[in-house]
Amino acid sequence: MSIKDALAKIVGKENVSDTVEDLQLYAKDLSLLPSGMADAVVWPGSSEEVGKVVAYCNENNIPVVPVSSRTHLYGSSIPKQGGVVVDMKRMNKILEIDKANRLARFEAGVTWGQYCAALKEQGMRTIMPLLPRPDRSVLSDTLDRAVPTNIVYDYGEPTQSMEVTWADGSIFRMGSASVNGFPDSKSRGANPSGPGLDFYRFMQGSQGTMGIVNWMSAKIEHQTKIDKIYFAPVTDLEYANNFLHRILPRRIGQECLLLNNVDLAAIIADKAEDFDELAAKLPPWTLILTISGVMRRPEEKIAYEEKFLTEVLRGEFTDMPLSDKLPGFPGLGRKLMPMLRSPWPADVKYWKDRLRGGVQDIFYITRPGKAKEQVAIMDAIAAKNGYPIADIGKYIQPIEHNRAAQVEFSLFYNPEDEQEKAMVAKINREAAAALMNAGAFFSRPYGEIADMVYDKAASYTMTLKRVKKVFDPNNIMNPGNLCF
Numbered sequence: 001m002s003i004k005d006a007l008a009k010i011v012g013k014e015n016v017s018d019t020v021e022d023l024q025l026y027a028k029d030l031s032l033l034p035s036g037m038a039d040a041v042v043w044p045g046s047s048e049e050v051g052k053v054v055a056y057c058n059e060n061n062i063p064v065v066p067v068s069s070r071t072h073l074y075g076s077s078i079p080k081q082g083g084v085v086v087d088m089k090r091m092n093k094i095l096e097i098d099k100a101n102r103l104a105r106f107e108a109g110v111t112w113g114q115y116c117a118a119l120k121e122q123g124m125r126t127i128m129p130l131l132p133r134p135d136r137s138v139l140s141d142t143l144d145r146a147v148p149t150n151i152v153y154d155y156g157e158p159t160q161s162m163e164v165t166w167a168d169g170s171i172f173r174m175g176s177a178s179v180n181g182f183p184d185s186k187s188r189g190a191n192p193s194g195p196g197l198d199f200y201r202f203m204q205g206s207q208g209t210m211g212i213v214n215w216m217s218a219k220i221e222h223q224t225k226i227d228k229i230y231f232a233p234v235t236d237l238e239y240a241n242n243f244l245h246r247i248l249p250r251r252i253g254q255e256c257l258l259l260n261n262v263d264l265a266a267i268i269a270d271k272a273e274d275f276d277e278l279a280a281k282l283p284p285w286t287l288i289l290t291i292s293g294v295m296r297r298p299e300e301k302i303a304y305e306e307k308f309l310t311e312v313l314r315g316e317f318t319d320m321p322l323s324d325k326l327p328g329f330p331g332l333g334r335k336l337m338p339m340l341r342s343p344w345p346a347d348v349k350y351w352k353d354r355l356r357g358g359v360q361d362i363f364y365i366t367r368p369g370k371a372k373e374q375v376a377i378m379d380a381i382a383a384k385n386g387y388p389i390a391d392i393g394k395y396i397q398p399i400e401h402n403r404a405a406q407v408e409f410s411l412f413y414n415p416e417d418e419q420e421k422a423m424v425a426k427i428n429r430e431a432a433a434a435l436m437n438a439g440a441f442f443s444r445p446y447g448e449i450a451d452m453v454y455d456k457a458a459s460y461t462m463t464l465k466r467v468k469k470v471f472d473p474n475n476i477m478n479p480g481n482l483c484f
Helices: 003-011 022-023 047-059 112-121 137-142 237-250 262-268 272-281 298-315 332-339 366-385 418-435 449-455 460-473
Strands: 040-044 064-066 083-087 093-099 103-107 157-165 170-173 210-218 226-234 256-260 283-294 358-365 393-399 404-413
Touching: 003 040, 003 047, 003 226, 022 040, 047 064, 047 083, 047 157, 047 170, 047 210, 093 112, 103 112, 103 137, 112 137, 137 210, 157 298, 210 460, 226 237, 226 262, 226 298, 226 332, 237 256, 237 366, 237 393, 256 262, 262 283, 262 332, 262 393, 283 298, 358 366, 358 418, 366 393, 366 404, 366 449, 404 418, 418 449
Parallel strands: 040 083, 064 083
Antiparallel strands: 093 103, 103 210, 157 170, 157 210, 226 283, 256 283, 256 393, 358 404, 393 404
């Protein structure tokens, strides 16, 4: 019996395919990694179907490649060794929005556009990364530890519980979902630690190599009552970091980020033709900071944050021109405030795609004080390879009140120009190696960068492989990624 026929018995013949046209949809993504063809693709509609599909593949040593987003970015969903693509897009139900406990439970196929719209109807919101693609899976990006723009410690870890299909097809619940009677148990899923030993950390950042997550519950928050947004032109990253280190640990602010002129111009441009003019007018960097009042005493919360900011700016950081307006850009606050809490509009070409058509992102975690040095390293490597420094997108995202920061560089390129792609790939390799030596921690490594990371951590890699052997002894789950 063929793979297709066997899978059709599980999910129905209309939900499995081995046509070249369908398989080519999964053979490549927006990354620079080489393409690879699967043997079949299946679209399960329930956890039970996922379990049966994975069990069949495990019994027959067939690789399994889980996907849930509509747009794939970094190469982890490209089949490296053939096998079966398990596309979770049919499992796109929001199972629960619990306003009292501020959590939502949703399946793997739920997208940012769908999720944010549903929460808004209930007067709720989610904490999200910067302008996610509307067709990306919320579950996938959350598992990947995508860094949110909100710097509040409490929101940095949104995962509460999840249901996983292991490589043998068994279904396992983690966190408070493992309590008897869930979701009607007294805890209502609000305690992420669960009743005992938990395994949910194994799934975070695993890129589908440990199992398939069927659904997840995650923290949500009430819509804010009052919002204010501030901007500051920045020319000295060290001075800006000192300012943030003064205010953010005091729990001042909600969203806080630094964008260079390239990234900010790409975001606020109404059309691609406006980009060059905007990039020329914007300062080298722009600090964006929001303060918000939520459910309880919002006016008082706003008042004490404004008072603290005023005192710090007048008494300690007199050269930090923080204001509710960015000079030369009237109305920017009204435009940008809702954007920071929404996915990118589905009917507008994504901001990173409309500059050149393709983009290679380099992102990592670092100490905030090292960001200035690492930006200089990136500039030097780009210039050495002939990439214009003025065309690099740069984004610094403080994490947990500026305890750490994510730094992201975006190299825009023409995907039809092979020479340009080769140059960007070379810069990606060289920059990753140099930045790693300068204190960059690649906590979400993909492709060639993953090889560099695991080569430098032999004992950790050995331990990961031992854990993998326990949960996936036949190595069927997304082989060829991370160190597997």
